[in-house]
Amino acid sequence: MCNLRTSLLALVRVAVAWAVSVGFFASPVSAGQNIISKTVEPAVIPCKRSSGAVVTVRTDLPASSVVIDLEAGGTVPFLAINSTTFSAALTPAQLLFDYFPDDVNRNLVGLIKVTGAAQEETDVKNLFVNVDDSSVTDVQVVTSASDMRCAPHVVNLLVPAGDPSELWESLVGQEASILTRFYEEFGDDYDFANVVYLHPDSFLNRDHFAVKNDVSGIGQPLIDQTAQYGSAGALRGITRFPLDTVFDLAEPGAQHELGHQWINFLVGPPLLAGGSPHWPPSQLARGLMGATIPATGAGGTFPFDIVPTGTGFELVASPSTGLYTQLDLYLMGFVESRAVPPFLVLDPPGQPLAVGPVTASQLTVNDVIAVHGARNPSAASAPKHFRMATIVVTRTGFLTNRQLAFFDHFAARGEAVAPVTFASGFQKGTANPFAVATQGIGSLDTSLTCPIPEFEPPPFEEVAICRFCPPDPCTNCPGLIRAIDQLIYPEVRVADVLAGLHAKLLSAGAAYQRGQLKVAANVLKAFLNQIRAQQGEALSEQAATAITALTFGAARALQIPIERGIER
Numbered sequence: 001m002c003n004l005r006t007s008l009l010a011l012v013r014v015a016v017a018w019a020v021s022v023g024f025f026a027s028p029v030s031a032g033q034n035i036i037s038k039t040v041e042p043a044v045i046p047c048k049r050s051s052g053a054v055v056t057v058r059t060d061l062p063a064s065s066v067v068i069d070l071e072a073g074g075t076v077p078f079l080a081i082n083s084t085t086f087s088a089a090l091t092p093a094q095l096l097f098d099y100f101p102d103d104v105n106r107n108l109v110g111l112i113k114v115t116g117a118a119q120e121e122t123d124v125k126n127l128f129v130n131v132d133d134s135s136v137t138d139v140q141v142v143t144s145a146s147d148m149r150c151a152p153h154v155v156n157l158l159v160p161a162g163d164p165s166e167l168w169e170s171l172v173g174q175e176a177s178i179l180t181r182f183y184e185e186f187g188d189d190y191d192f193a194n195v196v197y198l199h200p201d202s203f204l205n206r207d208h209f210a211v212k213n214d215v216s217g218i219g220q221p222l223i224d225q226t227a228q229y230g231s232a233g234a235l236r237g238i239t240r241f242p243l244d245t246v247f248d249l250a251e252p253g254a255q256h257e258l259g260h261q262w263i264n265f266l267v268g269p270p271l272l273a274g275g276s277p278h279w280p281p282s283q284l285a286r287g288l289m290g291a292t293i294p295a296t297g298a299g300g301t302f303p304f305d306i307v308p309t310g311t312g313f314e315l316v317a318s319p320s321t322g323l324y325t326q327l328d329l330y331l332m333g334f335v336e337s338r339a340v341p342p343f344l345v346l347d348p349p350g351q352p353l354a355v356g357p358v359t360a361s362q363l364t365v366n367d368v369i370a371v372h373g374a375r376n377p378s379a380a381s382a383p384k385h386f387r388m389a390t391i392v393v394t395r396t397g398f399l400t401n402r403q404l405a406f407f408d409h410f411a412a413r414g415e416a417v418a419p420v421t422f423a424s425g426f427q428k429g430t431a432n433p434f435a436v437a438t439q440g441i442g443s444l445d446t447s448l449t450c451p452i453p454e455f456e457p458p459p460f461e462e463v464a465i466c467r468f469c470p471p472d473p474c475t476n477c478p479g480l481i482r483a484i485d486q487l488i489y490p491e492v493r494v495a496d497v498l499a500g501l502h503a504k505l506l507s508a509g510a511a512y513q514r515g516q517l518k519v520a521a522n523v524l525k526a527f528l529n530q531i532r533a534q535q536g537e538a539l540s541e542q543a544a545t546a547i548t549a550l551t552f553g554a555a556r557a558l559q560i561p562i563e564r565g566i567e568r
């Protein structure tokens with residue numbers, strides 16, 4: 001299943017707004033019901049011996065239906081837990097269809113489509129999943145605090161929901177409290193932080209913002225907001241990854257976002273300021289920072305070179321270099337101004353981007369210095385080696401050790417000093433990690449110094465850890481049962497009913513882990529009987545019906561024999 005490439009089906013594919021991609025796409029989505037968050041349980045699909053997964057999406061407004069058009073063929077409807085929460089159990093064959101090594105641990109499952117109240121399609125999103133295969137090696141994991149489990153390159157921070165309904169709310173935007181909690185346990189030893197959101201995640205692009213800027217001459221004001229983030233002054237900036245399936249510190253998008261620590265904030269000369277926060281159509285846009293797409297401000301590739309013809313200039317097709325340009329490296333503090341060659345910029349900038357004649361102006365780094373002054377510190381003393389911390393935020397319990405190893409793998413790749421194969425959304429190819437993209441001048445250390453708590457932490461046991469994380473999800477359960485547990489929390493509003501249902505899922509999961517399928521079946525039957533008894537009471541008719549169907553789907557996937565002896 002992990003190495004079967006078959007012909008691609010002619011499905012409609014919609015590009016997500018990757019920071020570095022040909023971003024000139026139109027979204028068919030109109031205003032209306034949009035997916036605001038998503039979970040896949042388990043968060044990483046084992047390439048071998050997968051039992052499948054439960055995918056849950058949450059919409060901002062009540063929707064009438066959600067379906068997924070599968071790459072494997074066919075359409076699977078999601079079950080409506082309530083008017084804004086929809087879940088589907090997918091099989092290993094559906095999740096891992098057409099997975100191949102060049103997919104680099106991410107697989108396209110299909111296209112999720114949301115239908116609004118008026119039966120019109122209101123949102124479509126590509127579903128990619130994380131895939132665990134033999135390229136991911138096990139890592140040592142330590143419990144650093146009751147809410148933190150730390151691996152060599154990534155820490156999993158558990159931020160429980162205060163109320164069950166918050167389980168489905170992404171924490172994007174709450175970096176100040178996330179980083180403040182991080183620094184209560186970790187040293188102030190990191191120049192940059194990456195925050196990866198998972199359980200739930202959201203279909204938002206990555207971005208980067210500066211926390212501190214002590215560099216003049218690049219158009220950024222001097223700021224120091226480190227205290228707001230709990231850092232004693234070392235933290236320079238934060239890159240956010242609202243969608244965990246594009247987290248990879250080796251791939252071009254990660255280098256692009258890091259580049260935004262310094263680029264492009266130039267307020268002059270006017271031709272360069274007009275391209276901010278990337279570059280205008282120019283030779284500068286051929287590098288990792290790309291060109292700003294007018295109207296959206298998003299970064300897109302500029303797959304052209306500007307070539308003198310003797311009498312003027314013309315655009316010729318030429319792929320992105322995948323490197324920072326010399327002016328980029330100057331602004332980053334990696335090369336002196338004398339290393340920056342003159343560069344051509346389309347003038348005026350709004351010319352059609354097509355192969356053929358154009359008008360252009362030549363600028364030099366001295367045009368930048370004339371407006372902003374020389375970069376200070378200069379390349380002679382500016383730092384070129386950076387430490388980076390990666391925090392994976394979850395709300396519904398910790399990742400397993402193997403899932404942590406998966407994210408550790410993609411954080412560790414940021415240190416690579418040679419090109420690597422990558423896949424990011426529909427982009428695939430060879431990526432230049434930071435050391436390569438900076439032509440060997442810069443380097444990243446993505447390792448964490450895991451705090452060892454003063455008390456002797458108990459050996460890791462998921463049920464025990466669970467006590468620290470209201471609403472106490474079924475972390476000891478296999479992913480599919482755990483997904484059902486997460487669904488009942490926001491739906492069942494009577495505490496003792498919730499406790500009873502949760503206890504049954506917990507013991508069904510534990511029995512399954514012990515290989516006692518008949519015991520698991522009996523407990524799941526009791527769970528379903530209680531759901532039926534509470535239908536229209538402690539939980540809605542709709543939720544009871546959907547959760548019952550999901551439980552049957554999960555049991556089938558796990559080969560737990562509950563079909564007999566249950567009235568359906």
Ligand SMILES: [Zn+2]
Binds near residue numbers: 019256277299
């Ligand atoms: Zn950008």
